[in-house]
Amino acid sequence: MASSVPSEVWRGRVVACLQLPDVASLRNTSRTIGTSIITAALLVERIDGSLARHSLTALIDIDRTAPLPFTYVLRVAYVLEQGTEEWRLMGWFIRLAAIYRLTPANGLPLVLSAQWLMAHLPSRTAFHQLPDAMAIYRLHGHMLTYQGTSLALQPDDNGAYWIGNESFRMVPFGDLPGGHRYADGYKRTDPAIRWVDDWLFPSSSAYLLDMVLRRWRCEEGVNEMIVLYADIGRGDPRYGRLLTSAITEDLGIAVDYRRDGGNLNAADQTDYRRVIVSGFRRNETVAAYLWVADGSIYLYTTEPSAADAPAPIAQLSPESICAASAAGIRSPA
Incomplete structure (x- = not known):
């Protein structure tokens, strides 16, 4: 037949x-x-x-x-063919990792070698020992470095994990109290993360994106700088909108996190957000993001200055300002 x-x-x-x-x-x-x-x-x-x-x-490939x-x-x-959203989010992370020079000297794509896969992925079960987002990161994290330190995902004996010098834990859905902000939309394939006791992230992908911008941004030659700062106060409606409003992917990526002192039920939790407006799309070579924190707004960029000071911000960093404006973000000053 x-x-x-x-x-x-x-x-x-x-x-x-x-x-x-x-x-x-x-x-x-x-x-x-x-x-x-x-x-x-x-x-x-x-x-x-x-x-x-x-x-x-051009980001991931085979040998x-x-x-x-x-x-x-x-x-x-x-x-x-495992996961769907998780691979797309990892693509954003890899593009940013390349801009921040965390990728190999020979650049992208990151090649999933036969030797590594055969040694570390002997079966389908081995892949599914971790949530999809973390299992996907594990496939290529060992190819990334920050200031000479490998960014491979490593388990700890106490149930935590390490990436480079950063330790974190997964937060199961059942640990989140009823009505918690991160319970809505929780994905077991991309679980919430507890970092350094005080800090909580809604997903492991949000944690990875934040680590690039917060902890792994000072590699030699990156030269990130602040090009805009405004202290407008937590009560300003513009601050509230930027901190909580939904942001569509065509405009940017919202990376939320909060400081709760390690207490999921704390009444004095403080929310923060980074809004990535450039660096995650295909062919973008400049990373730019807003940090929304403690009543202030900062615009960071890796874009080299296009003019000499004291030129207007739009002339100093035209690509970054254009990306922020496209996302509906104007200088609050």
Whole structure:
């Protein structure tokens, strides 16, 4: 029966609709279509489709040196088909990591090597030991460094995790009290994070984005600077809007976090936000973001000055100011 179906139909219609574990089983059990149709090259096509779908092309890649072991491309294809939102968010993180010079000297893409995957991802179960967002970061975190320190994800004996010199813990959904701001929209695939006891993040992806901008931003040659500052007070409606309003992806990324002293029920919690307006989109080479904190608004950028002081801000950092303005953010001064 199988031999009567054209091979192009198997490739384009049948195999394409199967989950990867079923593809592997079919290859192992069918002499007719096994190694002749379900090949490494077929899975590479599937990998390329996943990279494009998640906007990861030129950010993540496989080692395309021939010959490609089938078990290797099967593993890569599998992990790229886990999660959806998590891979897209990781793409934002990787673009920012490149601007802040955390990526290898030879630049992007980050190549998922066969040697590393075979050693650290021996089975599907190994991937699913962590929430999807953290498991995805683990695939490439070991390729990132900050001031000579690896940013690989490492477990601690006490249930915490380390990335570089930063230690954090996952906060299960059940630990959040009823009505907590971060309970709404909580994702077990991208869980809340507790960092340095006092600080709480709604997701591990928010934590990673914040770490780039807060802790890993001083690599040699980055030269980040403040180009706008305004102390307008917490009671100013403009401050409140910027701190709490929904921001769509075409305008920027809102990275929320709060300081609660380690007490999820604290009455005096303080909310903060970074609004990334540049650096996460394809082909952007300047990172710019607003920090909304304690009644003040700051605009940070990696953009080199385009004019000499005392020129207007719009002339000193035109790309950053344009990105902030496009997001509906005007100088509050």
